[in-house]
Amino acid sequence: MHSDTKDTSDVTGSRWSPRPAPRLAHVILLAALICYLGITAINLLSQGPSTPELITGLVTLSAVFGLQLLHSRPGADRAAPWSKAATLCAQALLTYLPLAFFGILWGAMAGFLGGSLLLLLPPRAAWPLYGVTGLSLLIPGIIGGMSVVDLVYMCQSTLLTGLVVYGLSRLSSLVEEVYAARAEIARMAVAGERLRLARDLHDLLGYSISAIVLKSELLQRLIRAQHPRADQEVEEVLAISRQALSDVRRVARSYRDMSLVSEVSSAKSVLDAAEVEVEVVLAPAIEKISSQAGTALATVLREGVTNLLRHSKASHCNITAVVDDGTARLTIINDGVVENYHDPSPDSGNGLGNLKQRLDELGGRLITEREKEIPPACGGWFRLVAELPAQAVGRNSAEQSQKIGRINPNGAF
Known part of the structure; x- marks a missing residue:
């Protein structure tokens, strides 16, 4: 009111x-x-x-x-x-x-x-x-x-x-x-709770509903030829599951609007605490990109820093965010790549594949490169680049509904 x-x-x-x-x-x-x-x-x-x-x-x-x-x-x-x-x-x-x-x-x-x-x-x-x-x-x-x-x-x-x-x-x-400081702590607490809710929706409900959709599609293909009535019932379940998955995605995205500038500051603080030398280049124009583009790049930055801390022995990291000819570009470069690393965790959150899907929906792309010879003592350099239109917006609801059932192989969304 x-x-x-x-x-x-x-x-x-x-x-x-x-x-x-x-x-x-x-x-x-x-x-x-x-x-x-x-x-x-x-x-x-x-x-x-x-x-x-x-x-x-x-x-x-x-x-x-x-x-x-x-x-x-x-x-x-x-x-x-x-x-x-x-x-x-x-x-x-x-x-x-x-x-x-x-x-x-x-x-x-x-x-x-x-x-x-x-x-x-x-x-x-x-x-x-x-x-x-x-x-x-x-x-x-x-x-x-x-x-x-x-x-x-x-x-x-x-x-x-x-x-x-x-x-x-x-x-x-x-x-x-x-x-x-009290006002800032309260703001950070609210932001942290919103991100926690979004993460829970993303990693738990999203996976479960994606599995329901996948199983329903399989069941539909098996019984379609001989059981028309069952096929109708499964079609209804599938429609409900797809709608539920769409709702979860919508809620998660609305809660996960993030600022790239704030995320860069947070990433620098985390890397400093981990004794990783950080160099940050942040173009002033990056603050004028759309909220969808900023959230997508902030998510890429968070995942890139998480992977750096978990999967490497980095001592140096470069973070660059620029806007060039209407394209927003985030580049993360770090050293200390660990040879033949494989993450055994079955629920490691937003992987690179999931980030690629997110950027694809906004007309962008994700590039990963590795240089093994420079410097050879620490395994090489790893380069992660995310770019997308600076004023990118998400696809409309009709397009999302038509493609909501296309689940990636990991079941994540």
Whole structure:
């Protein structure tokens, strides 16, 4: 049922805003920064400054606040090195120069600088500089004639301020990343369940129904000559079986729409985990091919990577996907071919023969080549090429119904 009310449920089923935790983390960070700045502003006011001094202090505090927000934002550590150096130098100047006018009352700003150093710099450099920043306030304290206890308290409070700024900023960034990851995990879980259902339909129901069709055709040929009534009944069973097989194929295909770009990323991750060196060339035009063509090539890629991992000792793999003159072409090349390998598994899923049939239905073809002499130490190279029209679409329902009973020798569909 269509509804005009916008559903704000997140992946956990909550009916509230899908981003309460990131927003709350940002609010807490902002409140903490404002409180620290407010304390410094109150300290300045307590000294009864002149109007120009007060305006200068408030403007400088605002500039420090703006720089700190810039440094505390998510992803600030990924900024360009020159940008980080420029903003850190500006914050350092706004931290130490006002000490000459306001004295130790400005010392809390050194804590902001320490937090920014921890946020933007690599740990090996950040932590020593953070410590130096805290100890640097000993100089104005000693000049001002502060006691040892006050000096220790001032350095400790400065370092604590830096830790609070760093911790709240990192917490805000981590909460943002966790929420983004949660949505991605939910999407991947849904996609995985859809693929599992399609695989079960394909490997189990498809095989069984194909066997029914094959047996019915055989029975029909045996009894047609002498038993007209039986022939009629078998014809009805055969029609039902063919329709069931057509329905299973349709459901499996609708659930197995896949993105070639996503599948390339997944294949690279799997091969990297298997310590296979991967080179990927993905033409931008590949994203504009039809969904049927993309699904077919993604299926070929998945089967090719599976075969690579199961049937070879590959150490290198090239994956290329391009569009040339209206033809989408996927090429997978790997080394480490195992001599005379034979897979004994009776239900190994989508084989090369099944992939050829899928591409044939879309007006494409599948090519496999093997080079045994290069390099001889690992058995040779294996090349798998799948090509089809970039805007290929499946055959219409009438054509599928007429050819639904043509089962391949393995019984797969």
